[in-house]
Amino acid sequence: MYISEAALKRGKVSVGLVGTGYAAKLRAEALLNDRRSHLVAIVGHHPVKTADFAQEYECIVVNSWQELVTRDDLDVIFISTVNRDHGAIAKAALTHGKHVVIEYPLSLDVEEASEIVTLARSQNLLLHVEHIEILTGTHQALQKYLPELGQVFYVRYNTINPQHPAPRKWSYNHELFGFPMIAAVSRLHRLIDLFGEVLTVNCHYRFWQTEPDYYQSCFCVTQLNFHNGLLGQVIYGKGETLWQAERKFEVHGEKGGLIFEVNSGKLIHDGETISIDVGSRRGMFLKDTKMVLDCLFDGTPLYITPEQSLYTLKVADAARRSAETGLTAVVENRSQLILN
Template identity: 65%
Template sequence: MYDFEPPSANTKLRVGLVGTGYAAKHRAEALVNAARVNLVAIAGHTPEKTTALAQEYSTQAIDSWQDLVQRQDIDLVIISTINRDHGKITRAALNNGKHVIVEYPLSVDFQEAEELVALAKTQNKLLHIEHIELLGGLHQALKQQIAKVGDLFYVRYSTINPQHPAPRKWTYNHDQFGFPLIGALSRLHRLTDLFGKVLTVNCHQRYWETESEYYQTCFCTAQFCFANGLLAQVVYGKGETLWQSERKFEVHGEKGGLIFDGDTGILVQAEESTPIEVGTRRGLFAKDTNMVLDHLFDGTPLYVTPEASLYTLKVADAAQRAAKTGLTIFLTE
């Protein structure tokens, strides 16, 4: 828990944004539409993109994130850049007395993430790790319907994204994206949020290479045995060597199943099958941003804690170790 002083109701929270990509643009849009904040500056990797985004939202472009986190006229830093840099930017921002919002993962290294959660408490600053998958229509529908299928025994979550050709960008870069289930941490965070603690992890993964730093295809499959006896399988793949797109979440229980295929959901039981309404995925970055502002100004609770995200990262780190060693990894408290 944090016990920092909330911003004055008569002053605006001064925000610096790191990044110029998809998430950063949604953050900027949310910030300029929020009455309680002032977007002071944007720092990005490419000067041309940084200048263009800053001009679009009538703010200042800064050459580097190092300069941004040291500015005295910034209270909150939002980190929406490549996964590899999340940890070091978060550390620098906290050490400079800033509140932090960072897109998942907090770090591609579990030990560093542990240190950062502890540092935020020491500095008495907010550290919020974005997990908008918990706010989306699929997750909300799952939580509303899951009791209807009885005692659970198996879950399968598959996201496969063919790309022909594969883009040469940071999401296909070993170093910049990280291990697949760390870079795509939301796949596991859905599970830990719904089903709790994990006992054992098995994982296998493969890359199809095009050059040393970039790959053309990634495919990863993992199994998780939860403390409640549930067995979960996660499949994650992207790139040129995949041929059929899939976004499917299945929950199987003794009284029925929940099958979500894309944006379509169905409850399957012995007597009948019932369609499930799945809400939109639109506007979630704005919702996350506004919830953080409500928390800072009014003390309202957030939908996710740093500790919850850190635990999921621990599970993802176990999957990485399982993939490297070929061994079953046992998780302890």
């Protein structure tokens, strides 16, 4: 991977940012705190909020993302906006010779995502899909203690977020947020990073909706059958029909188990229970941004490839197909995906 001679000479990459929400703020803070980056311009959906954002982070406002990606003074585009627009912005930015950093998912459409990965490779440009879930202390602890469990046969990952009332925002909108397992693809990616390829997927979901564009609740249960015989279950739910918040990750093996809830965990092994401190999830966007800049300037490999993210998106799309048809969906072989 490389950056332009001009960027190398000034020791900085010039950045354009799409979005003004939570993730965008964390990106802007990380970029401002790294001498190798200069946040030049942003674009947002709400004029007043965007103007305030630009003033706080010392950058200019651009009228549209279409205008942003064509600017000659930008090297990298960071995409931190509604899921619906991810694919279109990434494709346009790469077409105009920009490196791209994007929050998951890469696209709501798996074929478009595949085209984007191919485009980045052909242009020799950086395409990085953020998956900070595998940078967290929880994931590092999972990797460390898995060998203690012997043969793992079942894993369950639940994230349930009751909200009363549910907010009328993009993350409760079918078009802007997308199918739950595609929008929340990080849940699947954590399992795939730990346990490998998926053979088949079964998924069931339900929405509660009282107005056309926004729903009040969703509940989605996905079952993954891995090539190694492991059975995985991912539950994702949010909104007004849920009553108890939960963020729990369980791994069950023939010699022990791992259970993580929020910022703590425990290993149950050989008749004893050992507490595991996994630390805070704070600082992950800062870490991810630093790794991107390390990659651009020094060629340091990133912790995830676009092909790995694309494979997980294929699994999420299989969940969508299963939910819509009521049938078991087969997942494309990962090695074939990478070769293609």
